[in-house]
Amino acid sequence: xRNATLPFAFVAPALVFLAAVLGWPLLQAVWLSLQDVGVIxxxxxxxxxxxxxxxxxxxxxxxxxxxSLVWVAGNAAVQTLAAxxxxxxxxxxxPGVRLARTWIILGWIVPTVVxxxxxxxxxxxxxGMINPLLVQAGVIDRPVGFFASRESAMTTLILINSWRWFxxxxxxxxxxLTRIPGxxxxxxxxxxxxxxxxxxxxxxxxxxxxxxVLGVVGTLLSFNVFDVIWLLTAGGPAQATQTxxxxxxxxxxxxxRLSEAAAVSVITSxxxxxxxxxxxxxxxxxxxxx
Amino acid sequence: MKRLTxxxxxxxxxxxxxxxxxxxxxxxxxxxxxxxxxxxxQELLDEFNKANPDIVVKQExxxxxxxxxxxxxxxxxxxxxxxxxxxxxFTTVMxxxxxxxxxxxxxxxxxxxxxFVPATLAPYQYDDHVWAVPAYNMAISLWYRNSAxxxxxxxxxxxxxxxxxxxxxxxxxxxxxxxxxxNKQLYTDQTVYSFMVNNGAADIYKDDGSIxxxxxxxVAAYQAYADLQKxxxxxxxxxxWGEAEACFASxxxxxxxxxxxxxxxDTQAEADxxxxxxxxxxxxxxxxxxxxxxxxxxxxxxxxxxxxQEAAKKFLTWLLEPQTYGRFLTMEPGxxxxxxxxxxxxxxxxxxxxxxxxxxxxETMVANSKNGKLFGFTTGKVFPSIGAISAQNVIxxxxxxxVVDGQSAADAVKAGQARMAEITAKK
Numbered sequence: 001x002r003n004a005t006l007p008f009a010f011v012a013p014a015l016v017f018l019a020a021v022l023g024w025p026l027l028q029a030v031w032l033s034l035q036d037v038g039v040i041x042x043x044x045x046x047x048x049x050x051x052x053x054x055x056x057x058x059x060x061x062x063x064x065x066x067x068s069l070v071w072v073a074g075n076a077a078v079q080t081l082a083a084x085x086x087x088x089x090x091x092x093x094x095p096g097v098r099l100a101r102t103w104i105i106l107g108w109i110v111p112t113v114v115x116x117x118x119x120x121x122x123x124x125x126x127x128g129m130i131n132p133l134l135v136q137a138g139v140i141d142r143p144v145g146f147f148a149s150r151e152s153a154m155t156t157l158i159l160i161n162s163w164r165w166f167x168x169x170x171x172x173x174x175x176x177l178t179r180i181p182g183x184x185x186x187x188x189x190x191x192x193x194x195x196x197x198x199x200x201x202x203x204x205x206x207x208x209x210x211x212x213v214l215g216v217v218g219t220l221l222s223f224n225v226f227d228v229i230w231l232l233t234a235g236g237p238a239q240a241t242q243t244x245x246x247x248x249x250x251x252x253x254x255x256x257r258l259s260e261a262a263a264v265s266v267i268t269s270x271x272x273x274x275x276x277x278x279x280x281x282x283x284x285x286x287x288x289x290x
Numbered sequence: 291m292k293r294l295t296x297x298x299x300x301x302x303x304x305x306x307x308x309x310x311x312x313x314x315x316x317x318x319x320x321x322x323x324x325x326x327x328x329x330x331x332q333e334l335l336d337e338f339n340k341a342n343p344d345i346v347v348k349q350e351x352x353x354x355x356x357x358x359x360x361x362x363x364x365x366x367x368x369x370x371x372x373x374x375x376x377x378x379x380f381t382t383v384m385x386x387x388x389x390x391x392x393x394x395x396x397x398x399x400x401x402x403x404x405x406f407v408p409a410t411l412a413p414y415q416y417d418d419h420v421w422a423v424p425a426y427n428m429a430i431s432l433w434y435r436n437s438a439x440x441x442x443x444x445x446x447x448x449x450x451x452x453x454x455x456x457x458x459x460x461x462x463x464x465x466x467x468x469x470x471x472x473n474k475q476l477y478t479d480q481t482v483y484s485f486m487v488n489n490g491a492a493d494i495y496k497d498d499g500s501i502x503x504x505x506x507x508x509v510a511a512y513q514a515y516a517d518l519q520k521x522x523x524x525x526x527x528x529x530x531w532g533e534a535e536a537c538f539a540s541x542x543x544x545x546x547x548x549x550x551x552x553x554x555x556d557t558q559a560e561a562d563x564x565x566x567x568x569x570x571x572x573x574x575x576x577x578x579x580x581x582x583x584x585x586x587x588x589x590x591x592x593x594x595x596x597x598x599q600e601a602a603k604k605f606l607t608w609l610l611e612p613q614t615y616g617r618f619l620t621m622e623p624g625x626x627x628x629x630x631x632x633x634x635x636x637x638x639x640x641x642x643x644x645x646x647x648x649x650x651x652x653e654t655m656v657a658n659s660k661n662g663k664l665f666g667f668t669t670g671k672v673f674p675s676i677g678a679i680s681a682q683n684v685i686x687x688x689x690x691x692x693v694v695d696g697q698s699a700a701d702a703v704k705a706g707q708a709r710m711a712e713i714t715a716k717k
Contacts, residue, residue, distance in 0.1 A: 006431055038386075039362050039387055040359050040362045040366070041362035041363050041364075041365060041366030041367075041387055042362065042366075042386070044388045072650060076524075086703075097364040123525065124525060124533065124536070125524055125525045125537075125542070126523065126533065126536050126537040126540050126542045126543075127536065127540055127542075138578055142524075143523070143524055143525075144524050144525075145523070145524035145525035145526065145527055145528065146525065147527065147528035148525055148526070148527040148528060148694070149524065149694065150695075153528075181399040198405055208442065232528075233528060234473075234474065234475065234691065235474070236475075236527070236528070236688040236694075237472070237473070237474065237528065237690050237693075237694040238474070238687070238691060238694040238695050240694075250682065252359075253358060253359045253681075254358075254678070254681040254682045254683075255676050255678055255681070255716075256383070256677065257680070257715070257716065261551060272556045290587045
C-alpha cells in the first residue's frame with residue numbers, strides 16, 4: 001500500500017503547484033468568459049455561453065485563427081530549414097566551430113524589444129540599411145515598406161521571428177545530431193553511400209524524434225507569440241497580422257470586452273490542449289514502434 | 291493648581307500629537323516616463339513637499355500602453371493612485387467604473403484665478419460635472435523647413451490644394467514631399483482627424499449618441515489624406531510618432547504633421563530656429579479657418595478620502611501657480627503647452643532655454659492649440675463608446691482600408707461608420 005501511494009506523494013507538490021499557477025487562472029478565465037465584464041475591474045452579469053456564441057459567429061475570430069495557423073506553419077518551415085542547415089554545418093569539425101556554436105545563440109538571447117528596435121531600424125526607409133542594399137543589388141527598384149502590405153507584413157514578421165528563434169532549434173537539432181553514432185556514417189561510406197544518401201537514410205530518420213518534439217514545442221510556443229507581432233505591427237496593416245493572441249489583447253484592453261476576450265482565450269486553450277494531447281499520443285506511438 | 295497642571299499637560303500632549311501626526315500621503319500616477327520628465331516632476335514634488343510638511347506627494351510613472359488596464363485593476367484592488375494623469379477618452383473609462391471624483395469647485399476656483407483655455411476644459415465637462423483639472427495641451431501643427439520651401443519656390447500651404455502642390459514639388463531627388471502615417475495607431479487617428487476638422491467633419495456623434503461619421507465631409511477628408519499619403523515614404527503604414535520625426539530630422543520628409551519636432555530638430559538635425567517652420571494644418575479649399583486636433587491632458591482625482599482630496603486640491607492649486615506651472619510644462623520644452631491664460635504668459639515657461647530659442651515656433655503652437663478639437667468630445671455630450679472607438683483606432687483603421695486594401699474613400703468611411711456603430715452597440 002505504501003509503495004502504491006509513494007509515487008503520488010512525489011508528484012503531489014508539482015500537481016499542487018500546477019493547479020495553483022495554471023488550473024486556478026484557467027478556471028477564473030472560464031468563469032470570466034461566462035459573464036459580461038467590460039473594463040478590467042468592473043462588475044459583470046452571468047450570461048452563460050453568449051460570449052462563445054458571439055466569438056464563434058464573428059468572422060474576426062476565424063480570420064485570426066487562420067492567420068495563427070499561417071504564422072505557425074511559416075515559422076515551423078523557416079525555422080526548421082534554417083536550423084537544420086545551421087546544425088549540419090555546426091556538426092562538422094572545422095577551425096572556430098566552438099566559437100560559431102556559441103555565437104549562434106546570440107540572436108536568441110537578445111531581448112525581444114531590442115530585436116524589434118534593430119529590425120525596425122534596419123527596415124526603415126529613413127536611414128535603414130536593407131532598402132539601399134536591395135536597391136543596389138537590383139532586387140527592388142525603389143525602397144519598399146516591409147510592413148506596408150498584407151502579404152509582405154506577415155512574411156517579414158515570420159522571417160524576423162524565425163531569425164530570433166532558429167538558434168534555439170539549431171541547438172536542439174545539434175544535440176540530436178551528436179547522438180547519431182559515427183559508426184553508421186563510416187559503414188555507409190564503406191558501402192559507397194554519398195552525402196545525400198547518408199542524410200536521407202541515416203541523419204533524417206534518426207533526427208525524427210528530435211524533430212517531433214521540436215514540432216510540438218515549437219507549435220505551442222509559436223502559436224502564443226505576442227510580443228514580436230504587437231511591437232512590430234500591432235496586428236496590422238489592416239489586421240493582416242492579427243493572430244489569436246493579438247485578437248485577445250485587442251478585445252480585452254482596446255475593445256474593453258474582457259469576458260469576450262476570455263472566451264477567445266478558453267477556446268484557444270482548448271485548441272492547444274487538443275493539439276498537445278494528439279501530439280503526445282503520436283510521440284508515444286512513435287516511441288512504441290521503435 | 292493641579293487642574294492647571296493637568297490642562298497644561300493635556301495641551302502639551304495634544305500639541306505633541308499634532309506635531310507627530312502622520313502627513314497625508316498622495317500617490318500620483320503619470321505617464322511621462324522619459325527620465326528627464328520624471329526628474330523634473332521629482333524636483334517639483336520635492337519643492338511642494340518641503341513647503342507643505344503635512345502632505346507627501348510621491349510619483350509612480352506608468353506607461354500609456356498599460357495604464358488603461360492597470361489603473362482600473364489597481365482601483366478595483368484598492369491599490370490605485372490618488373491623482374491620475376489622463377486624456378479625455380481615458381477619463382471616460384475610469385468614470386465608467388466610478389473611479390473619478392468630480393472637481394467642479396476646484397476647476398471653478400482655478401478658472402477664476404488663472405483662466406482656462408476653453409478648448410482644454412471642454413473635453414472634461416459633461417454629465418453636469420468637470421471630471422479632471424486640465425494640466426497641459428498638445429496640438430498637431432504642420433512642420434517644414436523654410437529653406438526647403440524657398441528652394442522649391444513655394445509658399446507655406448494654407449489650403450489642401452496648395453498643400454498637395456507643395457508636397458508634389460518637394461517630392462524630388464529621392465525625398466518625400468510629406469510624411470503622413472497610415473498605421474492603425476493613435477498617431478494616425480490624430481493626423482486623419484486633423485484633416486476631418488478642417489473640412490467640417492469634427493463631430494462623429496449625433497446628439498442622441500448615434501454615430502455621425504459617414505458624411506461627405508469625412509469622405510472628402512479621407513480622400514485628401516490618401517492623395518497626400520501617396521507622397522509619403524513606403525513604410526509610413528507602420529509609422530508611429532518617432533518614425534515621422536526621424537524622417538523630418540533626416541530631411542527625408544519635406545513636411546510632417548506632429549505635435550512638435552523641436553527636441554528632435556534641436557538635438558539631431560540643424561538646430562537652426564530661423565529655418566524651422568511651423569504653421570496651422572491646412573484646411574479644405576472651401577473652408578476659411580484652420581483647426582487641429584488637440585489633446586488636453588489633465589489630472590483626475592481618484593481618491594474618495596476627504597483628507598486626501600483636500601491635500602490633492604492643494605497640490606493642484608500649487609501646480610497651476612504661474613511660477614510653478616512653467617517649470618511643469620517645460621519638463622518637455624516645446625511639447626507641453628499651457629492650458630491657462632496666465633500660464634501662457636508665465637516667465638517660468640518662456641524663460642526655459644529651449645522655449646526661448648524656438649519662441650516663435652512655440653507661439654504658433656500655442657495659437658494653433660486654441661483651435662483644437664478632439665473626436666468624441668466636440669458636442670458637449672460624451673458617450674461611453676468613445677473610449678473603445680479611440681482605443682481601437684477606428685479612424686486609422688478606416689484609412690488603412692483605403693491605403694492598404696485599395697478601397698474607395700466612400701466605402702472605407704461607410705465601413706468605419708458600421709464599425710463605430712457595432713462598438714457603440716456593445717457598450
